[in-house]
Amino acid sequence: MMQKLPLKRLHLYVLLSLVVFLVVQISKYYSIAGPAWVFHYLNDFLAIPMIATIGLHGVWLIKQDRTLRLNGFTILSLVALYSVVFEYYLPQQDERYTGDVWDVVCYGLGGLVFYVLQKME
Numbered sequence: 001m002m003q004k005l006p007l008k009r010l011h012l013y014v015l016l017s018l019v020v021f022l023v024v025q026i027s028k029y030y031s032i033a034g035p036a037w038v039f040h041y042l043n044d045f046l047a048i049p050m051i052a053t054i055g056l057h058g059v060w061l062i063k064q065d066r067t068l069r070l071n072g073f074t075i076l077s078l079v080a081l082y083s084v085v086f087e088y089y090l091p092q093q094d095e096r097y098t099g100d101v102w103d104v105v106c107y108g109l110g111g112l113v114f115y116v117l118q119k120m121e
Contacts, residue, residue, distance in 0.1 A: 006066050007056075011118040014053045017046040044103045048110035049117070052078055056118070066121075069118050079111040 005011060021043055027034055054068055055078070060066050083104045090097040 007118055007121050009120055010053060010114070012048075013113070013117055014050050017050055020047055021050075034094065038078045038099075041106045044072075045110045048075070048079060048082065049108050051082075051113040052111070061079035070114075072115060075111045075115050078108045082107050102116060 023037060024034075024042060026032075028039060052075060056068075056070055059068055059070070086097065087099040087101075088102050091099040
């Protein structure tokens, strides 16, 4: 029997984030003009909550306990990993990638949003 899915606000936020991400990608594909910050920073802000939610579901699956939450250190580690890989390492390997401190800020703010949303319920 299916259990009630916890963290409704977090899951709604992630669902809306996925829709926004797809709209941004479609806009890029069709060269639809928009504010520069949308194309440069919005996806970085949305990434950590979506990925952390997938990770949280993995923890729930392994531990069989939906009351578990990701702690601040785990979220900070995820932000640090993404920051190092996408803003430091990859820009050195391929000119397609650019390192930007504002992307790191967006990862951090996304991590904060995830932390707050999972603590709300």
